Amino acid sequence: MSTHFDATLDVKGAKCPMPLVKSRKAIGDLPVGHVLQVIATDRGSIADFQGWATTAKNIRLIAQETTAEGGQDLYVHYLERTA
């Protein structure tokens, strides 16, 4: 599956709450309507990004994927800036 995105953010190795904080900063630098791809290794990021999307008014969680790379799981999130 490939989801369209305009920018990508690598937060591999970052632990809670850094994936969230860095993504928040990165999506703020994008124009409205653009999609940010976030690649994380933090397992908690799956529920965290869902929680963020239900709380924040200006982002929408488009998709989440789990893939494996070099023996570690990667959690990929696609966020759209809506406002």
Added chain:
Amino acid sequence: MSPVDTLSPSAPSMPSATTMPSAASMSAPADSSDRLAALEARLTALEDHPSQSTEDRVAMVVFSGDLDKAIAAFIIATGAAAMGMEVSMFFTFWGLNAVKKQKVFAGKNVIEQGFTAMLPGGLGQTGLSQMNYFGAGAKIMRRLMKQHDVSSPEELFGLAQELGVRMVVCDMSRELLGVTDAELIDGLETGGVATFLADAARAKVTLFI
């Protein structure tokens, strides 16, 4: 501050009742359809972001690993669930003690093995926050609870799971303390700070135990 912060609360200004005679609004279908569209837009925004509204929910951070505090947390959780409220429990740091089922030493480094040795391997090994006396206090408390027909913490935990209490384990502190999945009770969720906050944001009751 980034432009994200400049968001207005997306409230389309509603004409106040005093400035709009009802006869005029009824004879102006274009205006009422505008208002309807604005209301629909607001409804969609609310549905997209349920955390913007409150619901009958209790959100708890279980930070302590003491038996007495775990009892308090599980009593509140089961009580709230029984009352028909939604309940979210977020277990972090020493609170992980309350949701462990065993100790596993295999595959851990020295520090992690030390933590595993020093920390309780489950509710059954936790002590009281006061008057514990190397575990004697906890034993006496459990006996007292039995005498007074108070449900054991294990029963309360099982009940909470049965009643559909959402239980989330903080992955960051789990990793920090070297706790593996095999040591945790089955059926728990994994999450982080936003997982708790999203539930707490729409909860009517929030507790840090």
